[in-house]
Amino acid sequence: MKELTIDEIKQCAIDILLYLDTFCKEKGITYWLCGGTLIGAMRHKGFIPWDDDVDIMMPREEYNRLCSEFPKEGRYQLLTSDNSENFPYAFGKIVDTTTIKQEPLRKKFQKIGIDIDVFPIDNFPDDLTTANKMCRDIEVEQRKLYSIIANYGKGRNAVRTIARFLITAFWHLTDDLRISSAKKYISRIQQLSQQYNTTETSHCGIATIAHYGIREMNEKSVYASSVEVEFEGHRFPAPVGYNDYLTNLYGDYMQMPPEDKRETHHGFKAYWK
DSSP states (O other): OEEOOHHHHHHHHHHHHHHHHHHHHHHTOOOEEOHHHHHHHHHHSSSOTTOOOOEEEEEHHHHHHHHHHSOSSSSEEEEOTTTSTTOOOSSEEEEETTEEEEOGGGTTOOOOOSEEEEEEEEEEOSSHHHHHHHHHHHHHHHHHHHHHHSOTTOSSOHHHHHHHHHHHHHHHHHSTTSOOOHHHHHHHHHHHHTTTTTSOOSEEEEOSOOSSGGGGOEEGGGGSSEEEEEETTEEEEEETTHHHHHHHHHSSTTSOOOGGGOOOSOOOEEEEO
C-alpha cells in the first residue's frame, strides 16, 4: 500500500466535505463546521497549519436523517456504531473507502480510512449543576470506552496509559462482573447525551464527546441560522453565533497558541488501498 502525504490526507478530507456539502444541500439537511475546523476557517481560511482533520456538527434530528439517507454504497460511507461492527465512537464518521488509517486507538476497528467527524447536537439542561453532572457522567463512560479500545503500553506515555488501564480495570470487573463491550459504553453515552431531547430547554451543544464538557453548552440562538465561511478556497456553513461558540470553547480563538502547543492530536499513518 502507498502511504498518503499530508497534502493528500487534507485533500481527501476536503473532498469528503465537498461531497457531504452537495448531499446536504440536495436533501435540505443543516450542518455546520465546528471545532478546530471552524477555527481554521476563521483564522486561516483553511486548515490550522499543524492540523489535518475536518469536524462538522448538526442538530440531532438532522444527524438522524443523514444516517438514514446517506448512500450505503460508493466511495464515501457514513459509519456509526449502528452499522459498523466494533465502531469505537458515539458519533459518526464519513470515510473515504479508498484509504485506510493505522493508529493505536482504532486497533479493533480497521475499516476506518481518511474521514471527517460528524457530531450530533443535543439539548443541555438549563441548570448548570445538572448540565455539569451530565457532562461528568458522559466523561466517565467515555473513559471506560477508551480503556478497552486504546492500545495500552504504546505511544508517548506508556506509564500514563497503563495507569489508566489499572484504574478502569476496576470499572470492568465491577460492571455486571463481566467484560463490557465498546457498544455497551457507546449506548450509555448516547443515552446520556440525548436524555433532555424531549425536554424544552434553551441550551444545546455537542454532548457525545467529553473533551470540553460544559463549554460545549450554548444558547440555542447560536445555532438559529447559518453564515458562510471560507475554508480551503470553498464556502461552507457555520452557525450564526460562531463567535460565541468558539469563544466558549477556546477563549481568544484568533490568538495563535504558543509554538510548543502547535501539534496535531491525530497521530496516524494513512494509505491508499
